[in-house]
Amino acid sequence: MEVMMNEPVGYRRDSQDDHPPALYEGYKSTVFRSPKRPPIKINHSLTEITGPLFGHGKLQPGEDDLSIENGEEAQGQRIFVSGRVLDEDGRPVPRTLIEIWQCNAAGRYHHPIDQHP
Numbered sequence: 788m789e790v791m792m793n794e795p796v797g798y799r800r801d802s803q804d805d806h807p808p809a810l811y812e813g814y815k816s817t818v819f820r821s822p823k824r825p826p827i828k829i830n831h832s833l834t835e836i837t838g839p840l841f842g843h844g845k846l847q848p849g850e851d852d853l854s855i856e857n858g859e860e861a862q863g864q865r866i867f868v869s870g871r872v873l874d875e876d877g878r879p880v881p882r883t884l885i886e887i888w889q890c891n892a893a894g895r896y897h898h899p900i901d902q903h904p
Contacts, residue, residue: 800874809821809822862893866889868887872885
């Protein structure tokens, strides 16, 4: 099957066997927190097929490394995350940007309208 470059490519739906059961008697919190009704299948729309679009071109200088804030290194232990982005068939996905958020040492995210001390 040939796919045109500007045609969105859909994703295969996960099988029920791809995830652990939502209700597992040995894990007591699932008894209270698991869904009581079966999931409702919803057709994929363009949003689910293409995902959010925050391209490399939209990043401003300094936004790719939040470990430095106001010229100083952020508090807390720095972690390094590495990996690969693969499609459902294990092929590398080119030109992929992954955004990972982690709160600061106080358990907060920097947000311009956050008024909490």
